[in-house]
C-alpha cells in the first residue's frame with residue numbers, strides 16, 4: 001500500500017497552488033437524522049491544490065465531499081464554491097454541479113448509453129454545446145484517458161479500470177474547475193488501480209484542483225500537497241504529505257497510519 | 264510405480280463426437296429422455312397432445328362453411344353419417360357473422376374508415392416502435408394520428424380535429440411567449456390554461472364557424488353503432504396510448520418529495536387498484552351522468568376509454584415504480600453530479616432504464632387491458648363477446664358455442680401474441696451487456 005503506485009517521473013512544475021480560493025467551508029455541520037456526521041468542519045482549498053482525505057471507515061469522508069457539490073445538504077455553517085454559496089436555490093446548485101466534477105467508487109456510468117453518449121450527454125443538455133463540438137471534446141478526453149477506441153461500446157463491455165477512466169473523462173467533458181474523487185480505485189483490481197491513478201496524476205500535472213478520498217498512500221505522497229485526516233466527523237489533522245506520514249501529531253493518526261501502512 | 268512416464272508418441276486425429284450425443288438422437292436424449300422421470304413426463308405429455316388433437320381435428324374438419332344456420336350444419340353432418348353432439352364444427356356461423364364480429368353495426372358503406380384507421384395505427388406506431396428503421400419524417404404521422412383517427416371513426420366535420428390540434432398550437436405559442444417573459448414554470452401554467460380555455464370555450468364556436476364557411480364533413484357515425492373487434496381495438500389502443508404516460512407520471516408522483524403530490528398519487532393508485540374494473544365501467548355508464556350538467560351528452564365510448572385508461576394507469580404506475588426501485592442510487596447521483604436537472608435526469612437517464620426493466624410488466628398490462636375491453640359488454644356495448652351473445656340468441660345460430668368463441672379467441676390471440684413478441688424483440692434490442 002505504501003509503495004508508489006506509479007513508476008513514472010512526476011512533473012510538479014505545473015502543480016502550482018494559486019492564492020485564489022476555490023472552496024471555502026466555514027463551521028459546517030451535518031446531521032443524518034439525529035446522527036451528527038460532520039462536526040464543525042473548516043477548510044479552505046485554493047485553486048490548484050491537490051488534497052487527499054484519509055480516515056477510518058465511517059468517519060464522514062464521503063459525506064464531506066458529497067456536501068461540496070450538494071449531493072448531500074448541510075444544516076449549519078456555509079460552503080462557498082467558486083464564489084457561490086451553496087443554499088437550497090436550485091439555480092446555484094445546477095451551476096455548481098456543472099463546475100465541479102465528481103467520480104464515484106462505483107463509476108455510476110449510464111449503462112444504456114455508449115461511452116461516447118455518456119460523455120456528450122451533460123455538455124449537450126446542460127451546457128447546450130452543439131452536438132458536433134461535444135463529440136470532439138469527448139473524443140479528446142477519451143484519448144487523454146487512453147480509450148478512444150472504446151467510444152462506441154457500452155459501459156457493461158469495459159473493464160472496471162476502463163470504466164473509471166470513462167467516468168473521469170465524462171466529468172472532464174464538462175470542463176470542471178474542481179474535481180472530487182470518492183475512493184475511485186477501491187473497487188478495482190491492482191493493475192487497474194495503476195491505470196486510473198496515472199490518469200489522475202496527469203490531471204494533477206495540468207493544475208486541476210482536486211479533492212480525493214483515497215487509501216492510496218503512495219498517490220497521496222506523490223501528488224497531494226495536503227493530506228487531511230478525518231475521524232468521527234471531524235478534521236483531526238492536516239499537513240503536508242511528508243510531515244503527515246513521517247511525523248503524525250495526533251494519536252488517532254498514528255494508529256490509523258500504523259494500520260494502513262502495516263507496521 | 265512410474266506413471267509419469269506415459270507420453271503420447273503420436274497426436275490423435277480429430278474424431279466425430281459419439282452418435283448418441285449429436286443429431287436427432289442426441290437431441291431427443293438430452294431434451295426428452297434424459298432420465299426416468301423426464302421420460303415418463305415426455306410420454307404423458309405426448310399422449311395428452313395426441314388425444315387432444317385426436318378429438319379436435321376430426322371435429323374441426325367439417326365441411327359446413329356454407330351452412331346458413333345450425334340446423335343446416337346438422338343436416339350436412341347427418342348426410343355424411345356423422346352424428347352426435349361433437350360430430351363436427353359448424354363453421355357457417357363464422358362465415359355468416361365475421362364481418363359483424365369485426366365491425367359491429369358500423370354502416371357497411373363506411374367500413375373503409377375503421378380499416379384505414381387500423382392501418383394508420385401501424386403507420387403511426389412504426390416510428391415509435393421501430394425508431395431506427397423508419398424515416399424520421401414518419402413521426403408526423405404519429406403526431407397527426409390522434410386527431411385523424413377519431414375523425415375517421417366518428418366522422419363529422421373536419422374542423423373539429425383541426426381546431427383541437429390548434430389548441431396545442433395555442434398552448435405552445437403561449438408557452439414560448441410567457442416563458443421568455445416570466446420563466447418556464449409560469450409558461451407551462453399559462454400554456455395549460457390557455458389551451459384549456461381554447462378547448463372548452465372557443466373551439467366549438469370556431470369549428471362551427473369554419474364549417475359554415477367551408478363544409479368539409481364525413482357522415483357521422485354514432486358510438487352506439489360501434490361494435491365488434493373495432494370497438495375493442497379503439498378502446499384498447501387509445502387506453503394503452505394514454506395509460507403509459509399517465510402511469511409514468513403517477514409513478515414519479517409517488518416517489519416525489521412533495522407531500523401532497525405523493526399523497527394524491529398514492530391515494531389514486533390504491534383506490535383504483537382496490538376497485539374492480541366492472542365497477543368503474545358501471546360508474547362510467549350510469550353514475551357519471553349524474554355529475555354532469557343536465558343535457559350534456561358525454562360520449563359513452565369516451566367515458567369507457569377514460570375509465571379503462573385510469574384503471575390501467577394505476578397498474579402501470581406500480582410496474583414502473585418497480586423499475587425505478589431497481590435502479591441503483593448511483594444513477595441518480597451520476598446525473599445530479601453532472602448538473603442535469605430533475606426532468607433531464609428523469610428523461611435521459613432514469614426513465615429509459617426503468618422502462619426497459621419494466622418492459623415485460625408493461626406489456627403484460629397492455630395485454631390485460633386489451634382483453635379487459637371485453638368487459639364493456641356488461642354495460643351494453645357490443646364488443647365481440649357482446650355480439651356473440653346476440654348472435655347466439657338468434658334463431659339460426661341458437662346453440663353454437665365453440666366455433667364462435669374460438670373465432671373470437673383467435674382474433675384476440677393474434678393481437679396479444681404480437682404484443683408479447685414485440686416485447687421480446689424490444690428486450691433483446693435494448694440489451695447492452697451486463698450491468
Ligand SMILES: Nc1ncnc2c1ncn2[C@@H]1O[C@H](COP(=O)(O)OP(=O)(O)OP(=O)(O)O)[C@@H](O)[C@H]1O
Pocket residue numbers: 032035037055056057058059060061062063064
Ligand atoms: N444516508 C445516510 N443515512 C444515515 N447515515 C448515513 C448515511 N450515509 C452515511 N451515513 C453514516 O454516516 C457516517 C459517515 O459516512 P461516510 O459514508 O461519509 O463515511 P466514509 O468516511 O466515507 O466511510 P468509508 O471509508 O467506509 O467510505 C457513517 O457512520 C455512516 O453510517
Ligand SMILES: [Mg+2]
Pocket residue numbers: 061062063182183
Ligand atoms: Mg466513503
